[in-house]
Amino acid sequence: MRKIAFGYSTRCNIKCEHCVAADAIPVNSKMEMAQAKKIIAEMASAQVKGVSFTAGEPLIYLDDICELISVCREYEIYTRVVSNSFWAKTPESADRYVVQLKENGLSQIRMSYSRWHQKNIVRRNIVNAAESCKRNGVDYFVSFVTDFSEQDDNLEDYLRKHNIRFFPEPVIFAGRAESFERIPIRTDYQANCCPMNPYLAPDLDMFACCDAGSHFTNTNFFHLGNVKDSSIDKLFSKSETNSLYNHIRNLGISAIASFAGFKAREIIQYRKCELCEKLFNAPEILGTLQKEAESGLNLLYR
Numbered sequence: 001m002r003k004i005a006f007g008y009s010t011r012c013n014i015k016c017e018h019c020v021a022a023d024a025i026p027v028n029s030k031m032e033m034a035q036a037k038k039i040i041a042e043m044a045s046a047q048v049k050g051v052s053f054t055a056g057e058p059l060i061y062l063d064d065i066c067e068l069i070s071v072c073r074e075y076e077i078y079t080r081v082v083s084n085s086f087w088a089k090t091p092e093s094a095d096r097y098v099v100q101l102k103e104n105g106l107s108q109i110r111m112s113y114s115r116w117h118q119k120n121i122v123r124r125n126i127v128n129a130a131e132s133c134k135r136n137g138v139d140y141f142v143s144f145v146t147d148f149s150e151q152d153d154n155l156e157d158y159l160r161k162h163n164i165r166f167f168p169e170p171v172i173f174a175g176r177a178e179s180f181e182r183i184p185i186r187t188d189y190q191a192n193c194c195p196m197n198p199y200l201a202p203d204l205d206m207f208a209c210c211d212a213g214s215h216f217t218n219t220n221f222f223h224l225g226n227v228k229d230s231s232i233d234k235l236f237s238k239s240e241t242n243s244l245y246n247h248i249r250n251l252g253i254s255a256i257a258s259f260a261g262f263k264a265r266e267i268i269q270y271r272k273c274e275l276c277e278k279l280f281n282a283p284e285i286l287g288t289l290q291k292e293a294e295s296g297l298n299l300l301y302r
């Protein structure tokens with residue numbers, strides 16, 4: 001199913017220390033409204049079934065986002081908004097936003113939560129937002145961004161205490177988090193397959209990966225093209241037919257790293273996106289992998 005992270009604007013009202021979206025792109029870049037609507041219509045023709053409004057803080061532009069959600073509804077496209085919940089200071093203000101979003105057809109809200117977000121947004125906002133969603137019948141979940149350190153235990157306890165639906169999500173060491181200290185991880189040798197949903201930036205550049213992918217500037221490995229030069233359908237097809245991307249989806253990054261000569265002992269030390277960066281943002285390794293995409297890598301499937 002075709003889904004996309006839709007970056008209407010990179011503007012945000014807070015400045016989280018771990019933000020991936022920041023620093024690589026202009027702070028206040030924003031799409032033209034008419035263009036955004038046209039693109040959604042084109043996405044519908046290209047069989048896109050899900051749009052997630054993301055990038056900076058989408059709900060700074062509540063009215064615009066509602067209008068775009070309502071356009072998606074006309075085309076029966078599932079919609080999600082990713083937000084820092086700045087708008088949920090009180091149950092009343094939370095209801096105002098949630099009800100307006102629901103009336104325009106929003107399918108789901110994903111609230112971002114972490115010790116970095118919560119330096120700027122009091123955590124009570126997350127509870128207000130979640131309770132408002134429950135009250136008003138809007139699907140929600142909290143994305144609990146963590147580096148898995150003990151410091152985050154009390155944040156997790158807070159979500160449990162308030163009976164909030166949440167999913168832990170590893171912090172991505174890119175953007176402002178690039179220089180963060182990494183605590184060693186203890187886990188199994190995992191496949192590290194990645195579904196790779198594309199991301200459309202406000203300047204209409206489209207990337208095959210919606211998370212750290214736009215930061216691979218040495219190789220621009222995930223850059224698919226610009227919507228001004230190519231149709232949405234073509235850009236999606238490019239993502240779907242690229243052999244290396246499909247190996248990332250199906251074979252997994254660990255197997256690709258092993259193929260590239262990384263020792264198993266080394267592979268387990270990296271988080272998924274870090275390992276991905278080691279492979280695909282290094283021109284020499286990428287060159288080798290591209291040559292082997294249709295041959296050697298195909299032999300690794302079990």
Ligand code: SF4
Pocket residue numbers: 012013014015016018019020021022055056057084112117
């Ligand atoms: S992580 Fe999200 S809320 Fe924080 S600065 Fe970045 S876009 Fe804004």
Ligand code: SF4
Pocket residue numbers: 194195196209210211212213248253272273274276277
């Ligand atoms: S593993 Fe690679 S493709 Fe997947 S989200 Fe991370 S950077 Fe993107």
